[in-house]
Amino acid sequence: MEIFAQPFWVPKAGNAAAEYEDAFWPPKRLRTRKAQLRLAVADGATETSYSGLWAKQLVEAFGYGRVRPETLCKDLAPLQERWREEVHGKALPWYTEENLRSGTFASFLGLTFSARSPNDHHGAWQALAVGDCCVAQVRGNVVLASFPLGAAADFNNRPCLLSSDPATNGAIENHLRTLEGTWATDDTFFLMTDALAHWFYQETEQGERPWNTLRDLDTTDEPKPFPEWIADLRGKGAIKNDDVTLFRADLH
Amino acid sequence: MAYNAEISRANPSCFVFLIDQSGSMADARGGGASSRNKAQGLSDILNNLLRNLILRCAKEEGVRDYYQIGVLGYGQTVGPALGGSLAGRQLVPLSEIATSPVRLDEREKEDGVGGLVKIKFPIWVDPIANGGTPMCQAFAQAQTILEGWLTQHASSFPPIVINITDGEATDGDPSSAADSLRRLSTNDGEVLVFNIHLSSHHATPIEFPNSEAGLPDQFAQLLFRMSSHLPPHMCAAAQQEGYRLQEGARGFVFNADMVAVIKALEIGTRPSNLR
Numbered sequence: 272m273e274i275f276a277q278p279f280w281v282p283k284a285g286n287a288a289a290e291y292e293d294a295f296w297p298p299k300r301l302r303t304r305k306a307q308l309r310l311a312v313a314d315g316a317t318e319t320s321y322s323g324l325w326a327k328q329l330v331e332a333f334g335y336g337r338v339r340p341e342t343l344c345k346d347l348a349p350l351q352e353r354w355r356e357e358v359h360g361k362a363l364p365w366y367t368e369e370n371l372r373s374g375t376f377a378s379f380l381g382l383t384f385s386a387r388s389p390n391d392h393h394g395a396w397q398a399l400a401v402g403d404c405c406v407a408q409v410r411g412n413v414v415l416a417s418f419p420l421g422a423a424a425d426f427n428n429r430p431c432l433l434s435s436d437p438a439t440n441g442a443i444e445n446h447l448r449t450l451e452g453t454w455a456t457d458d459t460f461f462l463m464t465d466a467l468a469h470w471f472y473q474e475t476e477q478g479e480r481p482w483n484t485l486r487d488l489d490t491t492d493e494p495k496p497f498p499e500w501i502a503d504l505r506g507k508g509a510i511k512n513d514d515v516t517l518f519r520a521d522l523h
Numbered sequence: 524m525a526y527n528a529e530i531s532r533a534n535p536s537c538f539v540f541l542i543d544q545s546g547s548m549a550d551a552r553g554g555g556a557s558s559r560n561k562a563q564g565l566s567d568i569l570n571n572l573l574r575n576l577i578l579r580c581a582k583e584e585g586v587r588d589y590y591q592i593g594v595l596g597y598g599q600t601v602g603p604a605l606g607g608s609l610a611g612r613q614l615v616p617l618s619e620i621a622t623s624p625v626r627l628d629e630r631e632k633e634d635g636v637g638g639l640v641k642i643k644f645p646i647w648v649d650p651i652a653n654g655g656t657p658m659c660q661a662f663a664q665a666q667t668i669l670e671g672w673l674t675q676h677a678s679s680f681p682p683i684v685i686n687i688t689d690g691e692a693t694d695g696d697p698s699s700a701a702d703s704l705r706r707l708s709t710n711d712g713e714v715l716v717f718n719i720h721l722s723s724h725h726a727t728p729i730e731f732p733n734s735e736a737g738l739p740d741q742f743a744q745l746l747f748r749m750s751s752h753l754p755p756h757m758c759a760a761a762q763q764e765g766y767r768l769q770e771g772a773r774g775f776v777f778n779a780d781m782v783a784v785i786k787a788l789e790i791g792t793r794p795s796n797l798r
Contacts, residue, residue: 285533290582320583358583365643366581366621369574372642429763438636512529 272386272394273523275302276310279488279497280516284505292316292323293464293516294377296330307385309334312404312516314464316376316432320367321358325435326377328354333381340399340449344440347433354435374436378402380419380462384454384522392456392523400448402430405468407461408452409482414475415458419448423472426465454522461485462518466511470504485519526754528680528711530589530788536680537591537614537672538576540569541661542648543688543721544598549652550689550723552778561721562650565687568719568780569594569648572685575785577621586618593668594647597661599654605647613668620647658692662700669707669714680788681712685781686749687719690742701749712754717774718746719781728779731761733771743777750775760786 277300282291292315311330315322328350332338338346351374358371379401386394398406400419403426408416420426431446454460459482463471474481484500487493494500497517504510530536548562559567573592580587591614596604603611606625615623624645634640669682684704707714726739731753735744750773753761758768761783774784 285531290584318579320581364585364622365627365645366577366586367583369643370578370581372640512531 272306272308272384272389272391273302273304274308274384274520275523276300276308276518276520277489278516278518280514281498281501283514284502284512286514290323291514292326293514294323294326294330295462295516295518296334304389306387306389306391307383309336309381309383310460310462310518310520311379311381312462312464312518313380314378314402314404314514314516316378319373319375320370321354322375322377324357325354325375325433326379329377329379329433330381333379338381338399340397340447343399343444343447344437347440348437351435351437374434374439376432376434376439378404378430378465379433380404380406382406382460382462382520384520394454395451396454396460397451398449401443401446402432403465403468405463405465405471407463407468407471407482408454409459409461410455410457412480412482414482416450416452417472418450420468420472423469423476426469426472430465456523458522459486460520460522462516462520464514464516466513467501467515467517470510485517488517488519526680526712526756528678528709530680532588534679535589535591535676536788537593537669537676537682539593539595539665539668539682539684540572541658541665541684541686541688542569542594542596542604543656543658543686544596544604544651545654545656545689545691545693546598546652547656547689547691548598548650548721552721552723560650560652561689561723562652564721566646566648566650568687568721570644570646571780572782572785573620573647574645575782577617579785579788580617581621586621588616588618590617591615591672592617592620593665595661595664595668596648596651597657598651601657601660601664604651606649607647609647614672623647625649655693656688656691657694658686658688658697659694659700661686662697662704666700666704666707669704673707673709676709678710681709681714682707683715683717683784685717685719685784686746687721688746689721689723690740690746696745698745698749705751713751715751715754715774716749717781717784718750718776719779720746720775720777722778724778726778729775729777730766730779730783731768731772732775733769733773738777747773747775757784
């Protein structure tokens with residue numbers, strides 16, 4: 272299984288790069304031949320504090336195989352402890368102290384590719400998600416899978432998210448979604464945080480082929496670099512102004 | 524009118540609270556909260572609204588200035604009513620409000636699982652009950668402040684004016700002053716005027732009605748007529764919070780709070796598992 276995976280990201284317009292609260296794993300692009308590989312994206316919730324830190328911890332833990340769907344709550348416990356240690360050691364103003372009482376939140380999507388050997392040209396994938404980060408599997412011009420949301424109308428501003436507070440995560444297993452499938456040479460997987468995923472679904476529903484634009488990013492066919500392209504979409508009102516993250520994975 | 528402008532630090536919105544500090548606010552409050560008088564009820568509601576606004580805009584680096592805040596009192600006098608280091612200021616960025624309460628109290632709040640938890644409860648305005656009820660003057664002063672603000676923020680989400688009162692104006696009928704305020708606008712919509720009626724009537728709280736038919740007295744009916752219709756996204760958000768709203772619901776509550784309005788303002792993703 273040969274994978275070329277590349278992240279693209281841009282903060283919300285008006286925000287500094289340091290205020291970007293999405294996260295992705297692995298932290299940089301890679302070209303590798305392996306029998307198993309994990310990719311992840313997460314989106315820290317705007318209305319909570321230290322959500323970017325939580326999103327980073329989630330994708331990293333998934334990348335190292337420490338977050339599994341069958342043991343999700345148990346696997347989150349050490350991460351929740353680590354997050355608490357990092358944020359509660361500081362002298363905090365009243366509003367941060369109050370906000371941290373209910374923890375922080377992030378939407379999360381993890382994707383695992385596997386093959387029987389590093390040289391195989393087909394294999395399996397397994398995805399797990401909580402919230403509205405999405406993945407689309409595209410072969411040629413056919414969308415084989417869209418997960419966990421299936422249509423632009425499925426997005427809203429009140430998703431159930433993974434919390435850093437075990438008490439708030441009580442019913443999270445009801446919101447955990449998993450899906451399995453198979454991959455073959457030349458498939459492309461697009462892992463997207465909600466703003467871009469919503470655009471992708473909307474374009475697809477209108478008969479467009481948004482995957483072609485995403486495939487061209489950072490190639491000689493690229494119309495514009497990712498941040499400028501997103502700025503254009505925002506300017507046209509075609510995409511919500513939010514942090515935007517894309518992880519594109521080409522399999523061979 | 525769209526009411527869909529993005530609320531951001533570059534394009535902030537504005538809240539102006541008009542608070543009744545007249546002598547009649549010393550009377551007991553109805554609706555099951557009679558152990559505290561109306562002036563105490565008002566300061567609880569206002570301090571809680573400000574607290575909620577701040578918590579929604581707080582990030583690890585501080586409170587983001589998505590809003591500017593004005594608090595005008597009307598009673599013995601009409602004018603800015605914030606205390607401490609904010610005294611005399613007409614409009615204050617939200618981050619300054621957050622760092623400048625008069626004091627920080629602790630209160631108990633239900634923890635959602637049958638117990639109580641102590642929370643930090645900042646106080647910006649203490650109860651005052653003195654003098655007449657010059658509500659028309661208060662609306663006129665809000666109009667002057669917002670006319671200035673609107674020249675600088677023509678594309679912003681429109682200002683929201685929340686008037687908290689027992690409804691008994693002593694300087695005339697405030698309807699035309701409220702109408703005039705509602706006619707101010709940004710490119711995104713007209714100024715929203717909402718009213719919170721604190722009454723001595725022991726009537727059941729009423730939230731966001733669409734008709735004055737069931738309201739308990741003429742003051743409630745007047746305040747209802749002075750209130751803007753809730754924009755569709757606010758109706759939808761209030762419904763998500765469990766309110767049963769009918770078509771034509773207005774920004775009026777009787778012996779109740781208005782935290783639902785704060786929760787309805789969209790500044791980003793709000794987890795459904797965060798209450």
